[in-house]
Amino acid sequence: MVPSSNCYELLGVSTSANNAELRKAFRKLSKQLHPDTTSMPSDEATRKFQNVCEAYDLLSDPVLRANYDLFIEKENNLITQKKEPYLKDIQPVQFSKSIGVRRPLSGGELFSLLLLSISIFLSLALGVFIAFLRGGNLNFTPSWLM
Template sequence: MPKKRCYYQVMGLSMDATEDDIKKAYRQLALSLHPDKNIDNEEMANNEFKLLQEAYEVLSDPKERKWYDKHKDSILCGQNRDEIVDKEVDVYPFCSSFCFTSYTDDENGFYTVYRNLFNTITDEDIPFRDGDLKDSEVAPPFGDSKSPYSDVHRFYSYWMSYCTSKQYYYLDVYQTSDAPNRRVARLIDKENKKIRDSAKKKRNEEIRSLVEFVRKRDKRVAKNRKLLEAKAEENKRKTELLRKQQIEARNKELENYCESEWTSMAKLEDDLKEIEKNLDKDL
């Protein structure tokens, strides 16, 4: 089997080449390596041109390129794509209370065990992430037993909707470079994408299940829940007290109103009696 060649070397590029560099190099090499221009050595030209197309397909796709960059050494050593597996931590053993010994920051305590685990998951994703990340895209750390709840809330808000950055290209069953035409290449891409998407979905569900397991047992969450419940109870008590005070105030106003009305009626009766008395005198 012929020795594999680095795609960057095939295109005469360095690993920090830009998208424009890749496009420019491809156009120039495609013209010089095209079989029509190498009639005297058609077989060699065909092989070189095919390799150039293969290199361009990978390096012009940011996600494919990132995967290639990460595994380039293994590929050049002769490993086939389906032999290269991105290592990922098995989270299943961590969905058990037996993986930690206490709810402390000790080496085997709840907060240390899961802090290390989520750091590992984050590190596994980093090579597949796009350049500069927005603050909202940076994975918040798990923290420790003394972390403020604002940090704890931020952690769970991010991880409960976790989406892996991994692309799972090593699961591809077919290679587009083997396709006889574009139609078949598109079908290959579609089938490979279906397989990759399934793997991503499975990983996302695994991590989210882990997060739910951890959250249910996180004493920081339980403590905050109790504070919220106590606050809600206090607000309920204050609301009830205010309601009673408002009722008492309305009843008092009603009593004052009735008393005022009674006083007015009594005064009116006295005035009428006085008028009648004066009329009797006149008569």
């Protein structure tokens, strides 16, 4: 995560920004801060560019963004809890990026799997047909076993 900085402030967007606004802000900042296109020292530009990339990755994923929002809310509550001790401590939900990421196969992917299985079946059938035409024996013993 981005150290000591709010991801929303880093990208310059509000907490209610949608994905289009996030992407627009990220593209603008990445053009300004990319080490190949800026006049900043390369170490500083690389560090800032990585922070912007990490902030965008975090906020563009809906699950991670919800978890981050809970984390920010918890921090704000801890600050106000010193003033108002009756507020309970909010625990952020821990999510894993790998859980629930499986998506259904698209039509193009299903079609390519169909073509792959048909080509394997036809190759096998062609090999057996050619062996039959040559009069080959289907009970072939490998030479390394003899």
